[in-house]
Each structure stands twice: as C-alpha cells, then as structure tokens.
Amino acid sequence: MAQPVVEIENLVKRYKELVALDHLNLRIEEGEIFGLLGPNGSGKTTTISCILALLSFDKGSVKVFGKEIEPDSYDLKRNIGVVLQNVAVFEALTVYENIDYFCGLYIKDKATRKQYVEEAVRFVGLEDYRKFLPKKLSGGLLRRLNIACGIAHKPKLIIMDEPTVAVDPQSRNKILEGIKQLNEQGATIIYTSHYMEEVEQICTQIAIVDKGRKIAEGTKEELKLMIRMGEKIHLDILDITPEQIEEIRGLEHVYQVTYEDNQLQISCNRGKHNLVRILAYMQEHDIGFGRVYSELPTLNDVFLEITGKELRD
Numbered sequence: 001m002a003q004p005v006v007e008i009e010n011l012v013k014r015y016k017e018l019v020a021l022d023h024l025n026l027r028i029e030e031g032e033i034f035g036l037l038g039p040n041g042s043g044k045t046t047t048i049s050c051i052l053a054l055l056s057f058d059k060g061s062v063k064v065f066g067k068e069i070e071p072d073s074y075d076l077k078r079n080i081g082v083v084l085q086n087v088a089v090f091e092a093l094t095v096y097e098n099i100d101y102f103c104g105l106y107i108k109d110k111a112t113r114k115q116y117v118e119e120a121v122r123f124v125g126l127e128d129y130r131k132f133l134p135k136k137l138s139g140g141l142l143r144r145l146n147i148a149c150g151i152a153h154k155p156k157l158i159i160m161d162e163p164t165v166a167v168d169p170q171s172r173n174k175i176l177e178g179i180k181q182l183n184e185q186g187a188t189i190i191y192t193s194h195y196m197e198e199v200e201q202i203c204t205q206i207a208i209v210d211k212g213r214k215i216a217e218g219t220k221e222e223l224k225l226m227i228r229m230g231e232k233i234h235l236d237i238l239d240i241t242p243e244q245i246e247e248i249r250g251l252e253h254v255y256q257v258t259y260e261d262n263q264l265q266i267s268c269n270r271g272k273h274n275l276v277r278i279l280a281y282m283q284e285h286d287i288g289f290g291r292v293y294s295e296l297p298t299l300n301d302v303f304l305e306i307t308g309k310e311l312r313d
Contacts, residue, residue, distance in 0.1 A: 003030075003065075003066045004027045004028055004029050004030070004063075004066075005028050005029065005030050005032075005064065005065060005156070005157050005188045006026065006027070006028040006051060006062075006063070006064055006157070006188075006190070007026075007027050007028075007061075007062075007063040007066075008024055008025060008026040008027075008047070008050070008051070008060065008061070008062050008063075009025055009060055009061050010023045010024075010025060010059060010060040010061070011023070011024040011025070011047070011050060011057055011059070011060035011061070011062065012024075012057060012058045012059035012060055013043075013046055013050065013055065013057040013058060013212075014058050019211075019212055020043050020046045020212050021043050021046055021047065021050070021057065021060075021212040022043075022211065022212035022213045023059075023060070023213070024043065024047065024060070024209070024212060024213060024214055025214060026047070026207060026214065028188065028190065028205075029188075029205075030188050031183070031186070031188060032188055032189070032204050032205050033179065033180075033183050033188075033189045033191055033202050033203045033204050033205075034188070034189065034190050034191065034203065034204070034205050034206070034207070035191050035192070035193070035199040035202075035203035035205070035206040035207070036048075036190055036191065036192045036206075036207055036209065037192070037193075037199065037206060037207070037208045037209070037299075037303065038208060038209040038210055038307075039210065039307065042209045042210045042211065042212070043209050043211070043212040043213075044161075044192050044209060045161070046212075047209070048159055048161060048190070048192075050062050051064065051069070051159065051190075052069075052077070052080070052082065052159070053069045053070055053071045053073060053077075054071075064076050064080070064157065065079065065156070065157075078106045078153070078155075079155050079156045079157060080155050080156075080157045080158075080159065081150040081151045081153065081155035081157070081158040081159070081187075082150050082158075082159050082161075083146055083147050083150040083151070083158065083159070083160045083161065083163050084146075084161050084162075085161050085162035085163070085165055087134075087142055087143065087145075087146045088146065088149075089134050089142075089145055089146060089149060090134075091133065091134050091135060092133075093133075093134075094130065094131050094132060094133060095121070095126050095129050095130050095131070095132050095133075095134070095137070095145055095148075096117065096121065096130040096131065098134070098145060098149055099117050099120050099121060099145070099148045099149055099152050100113065100114075100117045101149075102149040102150070102152060102153075103116050103117050103120070103149075103152035103153050105153070106153035107153050116152050116153060116154060117152055119152075120148040120151060120152035121148065123148065123151075123178060123181075124144040124145070124147055124148045124174070124178060125144060125174060126141065126144055126145060126148065129141060138168070138171075139166055139167055139168070139171075140167040140168045140170065140171025140172075140174075141171070143163060143164065143165075143167050143171060143175065144171065144174065144175065146163070147160075147163060147175065147178065151182060151187075155187065156186070156187060156188065157187070157188050157189075157190070158182060158187050158188070158189045158190070159189075159190045160179065160189060160190065160191050160192070161192045162192055162193060162194065163175055163179075163191075163193075164176070164193065164195065164198065165194075172198075176198060176201060176202055179191070179202055180202055183202075191203060196298060196299040196300045196303070199220075199299055200220050200298070200299050203220070204219065205217070205218070205219060206218065206219070206220060206223060206299070208223075208302075208303060208306060208307065210307045215306055215307065216302070216306050220299060223299065223302045224296070224297045224299075224301075224302055226302065226306070227297060227301065227302050227305040227306065228255065228269060228305065229267050229268070229269070229297045229301055229305065230253070230268055230269050230270030230271060230274070230296075230297070231267075231268050231270075231274060231275075231294050231295065231296055231297070232265060232266065232267050232268070232294070232295050232297070232301070233265070233266040233268065233274065233275055233278055233292070233293075233294045234263060234264070234265055234266075234291075234292070234293050234294070234295070235263070235264045235266075235278070235282070235289045235290075235291070235292050236262060236263055236264075236289060236290035236291045236292075237259075237262060237263070237264050237287065237288070237289045237290075238262055238288065239287075239288070240259060240264065240287055244285060244287065245257055245259055245264075247281070248264075248266060248278070248281060251277060251278070251281065252271070252277065253268045253269045253270075253271040253274050253277075254266055254267070254268055254269075254274075254278075255267055255268070255269060264289075266278060274294075275292075275294050279292070
C-alpha cells in the first residue's frame with residue numbers, strides 16, 4: 001500500500017474542558033483533493049494547525065510524508081504550501097515582491113526562484129498587476145496573490161482553508177480551475193470550504209467532522225448513498241390544504257413534506273416513479289401547480305442529515 005501524504009491517528013487536542021479533537025483519524029493519499037468539511041467549531045482549523053505542527057496535542061500522532069511532524073521539521077515543511085482564509089501578504093511590497101519573498105523562504109537559488117515566481121504570477125493571472133501594491137487589488141485579485149504566495153515554491157502538499165471567501169464569481173472560477181491544475185501537476189491538496197458546490201466540483205475524497213470526530217468519509221457519490229434521501233421534488237403551488245399535505249406525506253417513499261412561500265418540497269427515499277406518483281396525486285385532486293423539478297441529493301443534504309446542522313452555522 002502506498003504511503004499516505006498525511007496520516008492522523010487517534011488525535012486528541014483539549015483546551016481545558018473543551019475537547020477540540022476527539023480521537024480523530026484521517027488518511028490522505030497522494031494525488032487527492034481532500035475536502036475537510038464541518039460546521040464552525042468542529043475542529044477543522046485545529047486539525048490543520050496540528051498537521052503543520054503549529055499546535056501541540058494531547059494524544060495520537062500526525063505523520064506527513066511518512067514522518068512524524070515537529071515544529072522544527074523544516075525538511076517536511078518546505079514541501080508544504082499554506083493558503084489561509086485570512087490574507088497574509090506585506091502591504092509595503094508589490095505583487096511580484098510578495099511572491100518573491102515567500103518563495104525565497106524555501107528556494108535559495110536566485111535563478112530557480114525567479115523562474116518559480118514568474119510561473120506563479122502567470123498561474124494566478126496577475127501578469128498585469130505585478131507592480132501593484134496589495135491595497136490596489138480587488139478582493140478577488142488579493143485572494144489570487146495569497147494563493148501565489150503559498151504555492152510559488154511548488155509544494156507537494158497544499159493546504160487551502162476557505163480560499164474563495166468573499167470573492168467574485170470570476171475569481172472563484174479562476175481559483176477552482178487553478179486548484180485542479182495544481183492537482184494535475186502532482187500536488188495533494190487539503191481543501192476546506194463552506195461552499196458545498198465547490199467541494200462537489202473539485203474534491204476526490206471528503207471527510208465530514210463534527211465535535212472533533214470524523215463522522216463520515218468517502219467520495220461525494222458514496223456520501224450521498226449514506227443518507228435516506230433519494231430525491232427532492234419541488235412544486236410551485238398557490239393553494240393546498242393541510243389535509244392534502246398529510247395525504248402526500250403518507251404516499252409511498254415520501255418521508256418529509258414542507259410547504260412555505262407557495263413552494264411544496266417533498267423528500268423521498270430511493271425508489272422508482274416518485275415524481276410520477278406525486279403528479280398523479282395532484283391531478284387526481286385537481287391541485288393546480290406551476291414549475292416542477294426534481295433534484296438528487298446534494299452534499300448539503302448529506303451534511304444536514306448526518307450532522308443535523310447547516311454547514312454555514
């Protein structure tokens with residue numbers, strides 16, 4: 001079996017009475033884009049800090065590239081890139097100078113560093129902004145600069161913590177495409193986000209953590225098979241009685257019905273002809289409806305059913 005890039009075993013981290021990590025186990029294989037999901041306070045940031053040896057822990061082990069990581073494990077850390085939610089660049093340095101500075105922390109050869117910095121500038125699309133100070137950049141461009149500073153030295157493991165928060169759609173797409181390119185070039189990526197659609201789009205493996213424990217893991221397809229919902233049917237309806245809603249709730253495969261703002265939402269177990277059955281009921285009872293659509297479970301549905309929480313709580 002191939003050596004994992006990151007291996008966490010029975011990790012426990014306490015802050016006095018608070019247990020931030022409760023015997024957490026994670027295994028991240030080479031070449032994965034590994035989505036780490038959880039509500040606020042679930043232990044994601046603490047996990048990342050332990051992977052980087054920025055925090056001590058009470059029990060367990062953290063191995064990176066097959067070795068126990070310590071605060072002074074510089075041989076391991078030079079192969080790690082970090083892009084945190086809070087932008088960390090120098091306001092007095094230009095775009096080019098910022099990338100050059102952070103790359104220079106790992107790459108000492110001037111010719112190699114210059115090549116890497118130029119490649120990073122092109123990679124994030126900041127060619128026209130290389131002489132700009134950070135305060136002159138838009139939020140999206142500033143995020144791109146933050147990414148360039150974290151990946152210019154060509155790390156084998158890249159940790160990205162909410163890299164697309166508060167950016168415009170164009171920059172978000174640029175960032176996501178860049179992440180996939182980094183992965184195709186050989187980088188293993190740990191990715192946290194509150195945007196489920198991003199995780200569905202790019203992550204090859206996903207773990208959901210809550211209260212410091214891993215509560216589910218798998219591909220997006222495997223996670224969706226873990227929950228009760230098979231599909232959710234939406235109908236725009238102006239008038240329906242409480243009695244009719246109860247009758248719909250009693251139909252085969254239906255387990256949840258809600259009616260708000262003239263929209264009927266019906267959650268069904270996996271089964272054939274759910275939509276046909278619902279529409280037949282509407283016609284039989286002469287219930288007028290407008291738009292109708294059916295959707296398969298999303299990662300947000302998985303997260304809500306498994307944790308009982310909205311991801312953005």
